[in-house]
Amino acid sequence: MPDSSQLLEEFGMRIEVVPVSKLKPYLNNPNEHDEESYSAISASISEYGFAAPIVVDKDYEIIAGHGRLEGAIRNGLEKVIVIVASDLDKVKSRALRIADNLTQKKSDFDLGRLIEELDSLAEHGYNIEHTGFDDLDLEKLRSQLTSSEEDESADPYEDQSPQQDLVAKFVIVFRNEAEKSAWYGFLKRVSAIYPDLELPSERVLAYIRSNPLNDGDILGPNRT
DSSP states (O other): OOOHHHHHHHTTEEEEEEEGGGOBOOTTOOOOOOHHHHHHHHHHHHHHOSOSOEEEOTTOBEEEOHHHHHHHHHTTOSEEEEEEETTOOHHHHHHHHHHHHHHHHTOOOOHHHHHHHHHHHHHTTOOGGGGTOOHHHHHHHHHHHHHHHHHHHOOTTSOOOTTSOOOOOOOOOOSSHHHHHHHHHHHHHHHHHOTTOOSHHHHHHHHHHHSOOOTTTTTSSOOO
16 A cells, blocks of 8 residues: 555655755745735744645746745744655646645635634633634624624515614724724723623623713823
């Protein structure tokens, strides 16, 4: 029976452990990473180890895994696992680089299953921030799921009477990143104060009823 190395070679691949200095980032990589992305990847490697190999061509130029390389460096790793796609030429490597990024972005979560998995992890005492989601993200997911379920159950031909409960939706516009950060920080605070209330809107209303707001209570001093 052939070993795993022989099986990989049949598919034009091989696994190696190489120094990070040997890897060559692709200079025209179309997939951009911001600091938030790098931090999340770095935290994932710190928590789970280097579980996903970097894919490179026969010249050790990266096809998939630029973010993982940066995460490895930030974690002080001197060597990483790579899959060498030795049968790919430069043209196919460039095509795979695009296809790999695009297929990942076309994949969506099933909100109900995602929330169930995150809740299960939290019940086992696991810090869900290691998954890339935090408590505020989880609240947003619950709100999205509730909204989608309400939209699916709504009868578009049902008469709307003044007595019916209506759902109002608002768009919050922030003037700068500081205001945005302050707002989400406020949502985290009310989440901790009112853990028994399911929706963020319910928690905000409960907070307002108990603590009449003055200018600047949430977003800082009122500026005109």
